[in-house]
Amino acid sequence: MRAIWALCRASLFRKKLQNGLIALLILLAALLLGTSATVLSNTDNLFNDVHKRTNGAHQILTITKGLHDPQQLYQWWNEQEGAAASAPVPFRYLSGVSYKGEELPNLYVMMMDTPAQSPSVDRLLFADGTGENAPKAGTAWIPTSLAYTQGIKPGDILSFKTGTGVFELQVSAVVIDLPFGAPFSTTSRIWMNHNDYMQNMEGQKGSDSYMLGLRFQDYERQGEYWAGFEQHFGIPYLEGKVEFEEITAFYLILNRIIGFVMIGLGIVMMFIALFTIGFTISDAILSNYRTIGILKSTGLSSARIVGAYALEYALLATAAIIPGLVISRFASALILNNSLSVLKTSDSNALALQEGEWLAIAAGMFLLLLVIGCVMSFSQKIKSVQPAQAIRYGMSEAQSGRMARRLGTSSGMTFGRWPIKAVIAFKHIVKNGKSSTLVVALAAVTTAVLVFSCVLLNSIVSIKQTAAQWGYDSSDISVSFYNKEAYSSEDFEALVKGDERVKDAGWLTLLNGVLPLEKGSQGSASISLSVLDGSYDNLGFTVLKGSNPVLKNEMAIGINVASRLGKEVGDTMEIYIDGRKHTMLVSGIYQAIANMSNSARIMADALNMSGVTGNHDADVAFINLHDSRIADQYVAELNGKYPQSVTAATQQTLLDSEFKEATGVLIVPLGLLALLFVGVTFMIIYSVCRISVWKESGTYGIYKSLGMTNASIRGAITLGVAVLTLIGAGLGIAIGIFGLPGLLKSLLLDYGIAKLPLILPPFGIAVASVISAAAASFGAWHASRWLARTSPRILIIE
Incomplete structure (x- = not known):
């Protein structure tokens, strides 16, 4: 053992540069693997921890069309064992939110009538500001997703446009609002004082919408509850529903991308380290061939010489892996605190890593075993060294002969x-x-x-x-109607269609579609439904297979809908829209990151919504210009003509903000x-x-x-x-x-x-x-x- 240690120590001190480089490579491989393991394991855990602390909802129901009675829904769900529901909260949609005199682009808000008592499901966590049962008069709570991206703090003033004017609210607290507070969120809930809500929102035309959250003891059984719902009420749930997968999606996507990329590159770095070790050992054996022969001639066995190499690199790997894993904790914390800043609370300026330590250690141990295995494999050449040949030639006799022939040729x-x-x-x-x-x-x-x-x-x-390939349109301008009762749809449509600068336009209505209960499934499924009065192709919407819908009985579906139902282009499928059953022909299949491709596209003709008289229900208008360079000018004109009812923006502005x-x-x-x-x-x-x-x-x-x-x-x-x-x-x-x-x-x-x-x-x-x-x-x-x-x-x- 003393001889092995002497050889090992001599090699460590003699080849400082090589050993330092190899140790650095192993450290970097451990760093990448440890960071990826920690990021991936903590991303889900950090979200789940906040979800548990808030008694978070697994599904969010929004009743905007009056197709269900909110109180009946609340009563039925609270009677179900293993399920809980929050009381229906009234809200109104608004757009046109301004901060420091500038309108925030691509932001749509739901003005919430904050309940007097904290709900049992879908509670809020205070990230900054005083926590109370409800905001005081003249103040509001805003989500971290809005506050952190726009630099808004408690004490700042926000302005909101309505059909009758503008009102202001002071931000009294920033809250973690899990269902609508994910990164890249374009929809935020603004929590208002009850009296402010009655004063500013109830005076508007139209009626309140309602929202309630559902939480299940066993989320995997939620399909059974929805099957029971359909049996009890005789119809499937027909309004909007946000699934748990959609709630979690954008909290997790960036860290999963970073984690998977780091895993791949960590593996590559590991193989580079192993290849370098193999190259170094092979070179060392050739360079020290005569020395190895002398050692073997003195009675030192091949196994002991191999053991010296194994001990050397085991020490190097251990010395490199430990700091690599330590540094990976700090790197993981940096990444998580950057990507999940919306989950930070006032009592902690940084997200605490909860798990991943043992997974990172396991990755480090695996790396150590690989290094030792690599060393043992490459150093087996020592067994073939013949002392006499090594001392005489400094290499094997066969190698010496080949070299002589090369020199002579x-x-x-x-x-x-x-x-x-x-x-x-x-x-x-x-x-x-x-x-x-x-x-x-x-x-x-x-x-x-x-x-x-x-x-x-x-x-x-x-x-x-490439906006169309992400599932978005490619139009020049998008116009959102946030206060439909305060403007004339006929006047707006006539203005757009009569403008010589406009090439073409389309009116999009967003509805909730319900796929009926199928044999072997549990409960119906809700999807986001786009209803267009216009041409999908002209507005830049694309498909992966088939084509966009043109006829009233055609429908294009997202890839996840197609995968779940096993549908292809040319198949037929049934869907409930506003409580009525429709049989549609699948004309195309497309991809869209919005709604995770749980969506579909149909024509307005399918619902008899085409024409000037029907576009008062449109949520968005898309406009293409003959000269896209004047898009900013045209946007300013529309916002100036309809300041209380529409928000127009160029597509570049919307995409940049998101x-x-x-x-x-x-x-x-x-x-x-x-x-x-x-x-x-x-x-x-x-x-x-x-x-x-x-x-x-x-x-x-x-x-x-x-x-x-x-x-x-x-x-x-x-x-x-x-x-x-x-x-x-x-x-x-x-x-x-x-x-x-x-x-x-x-x-x-x-x-x-x-x-x-x-x-x-x-x-x-x-x-x-x-x-x-x-x-x-x-x-x-x-x-x-x-x-x-x-x-x-x-x-x-x-």
């Missing part, structure tokens, strides 16, 4: 036919086959990470170009990953090239003695690495565009996206490739700098 590549730099570069590549393979692999991985980060961020920033948060959350981890791999590429190539240059120092000493300059020799070495890097960069571009996005496919499918819409930036991809090649080339150039400081005589002697 003239190769096809000569200095006379090729530039000398190219010859040196070529020989450097061929003679160091394993290191050349490692350089190509590193360049490929680094380029893939850079390209993927660039493509993903560019696709989000430039989402207007996806800028995603860009902000993703740019930090993706940027750090890119920098990490660039740094790793530089360090590994520096180490590998330094080893190979040292091994060939005698050859380079001869080159210098023949008159070659230091710059020429170093340039030739760098040229060889640059060629390998370009080969790797080509592979990396393909992996970054086609391979890494595939990691997200199964994840995004749950959110209603089957094909990730990517926008490839040629300039960005080129820059990513250049950065990768520059890091590798600089590593090679820097590794050979000692040649310039060493005389030819010393190089030849060494």
Whole structure:
């Protein structure tokens, strides 16, 4: 054991650079794997913890059409054992919310009549401000999703437009409002004092809508309750319903993307570390072949020499994995606090990590076992070392013979036919086959990470170009009608259709569709239904299969609806709309991140809603202009003409307001990953090239003695690495565009996206490739700098 420890200690102190690099690679692999494990395990747990503390709802029912009696619903649900319901809360929809004199874009609010007593289901948590039973007169509570994105704090004033004017409310508290407070939320609940609600909202035309939350002891049995509901009332539930999956979706999506990407890159980093270890051990055996022969001739067994290598790398791995896992806790906390800031409360400025520690430790132990296994595998070559041959030749007799034959044989590549730099570069590549393979692999991985980060961020920033592929329209302008009783739909439609600047327009009504109870299922299912008076194709809506609906008996459905029902283009399906049953032909299947593709599209003709007289029910109007450059001007005109009833905005404004948060959350981890791999590429190539240059120092000493300059020799070495890097960069571009996005496919499918819409930036991809090649080339150039400081005589002697 003493001999093993002596060999191990000598190797640790003799190869400080190599050992430090390998330890760093193992640390980074542990960091990535530990961070991904902690992020993924804590994302669900942090949400579930808040959901439990608020006695959160599993489903939110909204009664806006008067198709059900809210009190009857509340009474029936409270009679069900294992289910609980909150009392119906009156609310009104509004748009046109202003802060500091500027209207907040793409924001739709539900003005809630706050109950006098805290509800038993779907309670609020106070993140900032004083917690009371209800807001005081003249004040309101707003959700963290609105407050944090807009920088609103308690004491600030918000202005709200109604059909009769504008009223103001002071923010008295910021609350965690779980069902409508997720990241990217465009709908917020504003909790008002009862008297303020009666004064400002009851005077408006129209009637109150109602909302109640449902919570189940066993959520998996909710289908049984809805089946009982249909049997009791004789009809399925026909109004709006927000499912638990929709409530949780946008709390979890970004962290799941980050976590899965980190897992993939952590595995890649792990394989890079293992490959480097294998390369280093193989090189060490060749370099110390004579020493190993001497040790074996003195009686030291092969198993003990292998044990020395195993002990060395076990110590390195342990020393690297422990700090890697410790740092991963801080990295995980940084990511979670950035992406789930909407769940922070006043008593904690940071989200506390709850789980994932043992999972991260398990990942670290697995990494340690892999390292030891890799070392044991590559060091088995020691068993084949014959002491006599090793002492005499410094290698096996067969290897010595092959080398002699190569030296005696003239190769096809000569200095006379090729530039000398190219010859040196070529020989450097061929003679160091394993290191050349490692350089190509590193360049490929680094380029893939850079390209993927660039493509993903560019696709989000430039989402207007692919809005239709995310399930949105591609119109120039969107107009929302938040106070329909305060404007004339006939006048608005006549104004738009009579304007020569308008190319085409469409009126969209959002309804709730109910898929009837099918054989073998439990309860009916609700889907979001888009009813359009206009052309889906003209407004830019796309489908994956088939076509958008054109006839009144046609319907396009989201991919998750098609998957759940097993429907394809050409099939028929039944759906309840406003309490009436319709049989529709599936004309197309589309993807949409909104509502997680649990939605459908039909024509207004299907409900006899087409024409000027029917568009008073429209929720949104889409407008295309002949010249999209005047969209901002046209928006200003519409907002000025209908200040109390509509909110117009360009599509770019709406998309920016919704996806800028995603860009902000993703740019930090993706940027750090890119920098990490660039740094790793530089360090590994520096180490590998330094080893190979040292091994060939005698050859380079001869080159210098023949008159070659230091710059020429170093340039030739760098040229060889640059060629390998370009080969790797080509592979990396393909992996970054086609391979890494595939990691997200199964994840995004749950959110209603089957094909990730990517926008490839040629300039960005080129820059990513250049950065990768520059890091590798600089590593090679820097590794050979000692040649310039060493005389030819010393190089030849060494």
